[in-house]
Amino acid sequence: MRTRTFVLCTALMVLVAACVWSASAAVAPNTTDERLIHASGTGEVTTTPDRAVISFGVETKDTDPKAAQAANSQAMNKVINAIKAAGIASEDLKTTGYNIWAEEPDNDKPFRSKAVIYHVTNTLQVTLKDVDRAGEIIDIAVANDVNRVNGLYFTLSPEKEQTLRADALTQAVTHARADADAVATAAGVTITGTKEITIGGTYVPYYERSFNAPMAMDAGARMPTPIEVGEAKVTASVSVSYLCA
Incomplete structure (x- = not known):
């Protein structure tokens, strides 16, 4: 009886050892010694930027919203026609905003109008492929009823x-x-x-330039708006x- 028990235990130990060896062989990683x-x-x-993007706005106001809207439409059409006449293509002009809002009267202040005043704002974005014309186009826009210059920045064309x-x-x-x-x-x-x-x-950065709109209004006095393009640095890692x- 003891002999049979001993033989059975020995067989079990051999079987367990074989299973352990098999499992170890299966999970052993196959690594390479890379240096x-x-x-x-x-x-x-x-580089020098080859694109200038300018945002213009025309704002009109009236106690009659339709009158304010009509005046705005007339002014913006005048601006667009003037910019196109300067050689800027239609594809480089884009309307980026149109807003109508009401200014409620301040009844607490004497001598102020008690009527609601309606404001209409139309925003036009102009992309220039000749950055040296930025000051010129600003002057043209302001001379043709633009009363808001929202911003100007220089960037690169997709090709460049x-x-x-x-x-x-x-x-x-x-x-x-x-x-x-x-x-x-x-x-x-x-x-x-x-x-x-x-x-x-x-x-790929864009460089913003700021200026005061009244500077552009000096165009009538033959003083063009000065704009410096500057340089841009493109980095990669x-x-x-x-x-x-």
Whole structure:
């Protein structure tokens, strides 16, 4: 009886050991001994913006909302026709806002109108492909009944942005490789290839210029509105993992 028990226990132990060995073999990771150098780089390209975007507004008011609306329509049509006559294409003009709101009378203040005043505002965005004409177009708009200049900024056309983005990325990769080569030389290893490249963010800025509308109104005195374009910097970054031996 003891002999049978001993034999049974021995068999169970062998079976358990075999299962453990099998399980260990199944989960054993198949790893490779890679030697890597991680480096990052940034590229920067300086350029001159080739697009100017100006936002104009015409605001009219009247106690009769229809009268305010009609006056606004007349004024904005005059502005649009003047800008088109200056050579700006219809595709570069876009209405970005239209608003009608009522100004309630302040009954607590004497000598103030007791009537409701209706304000009508129409906003026009003009994109210029010749940035040097920004001051000229502002003067034309103000001379033709624009009474609000909401803003002006400079940016890049999609074509120029794509070209400069590629240049900035090329610079970023070159800088990353230079750093990796320096580290490899110091560590006594040789870079044999590239395992992975991650492209970081690309920054294409726009530059805003501000000025006072009354400056543009001096156009009648032959004093054009001065606008300086300035420069823009396009930046890009990459992270690279290099194989080495």
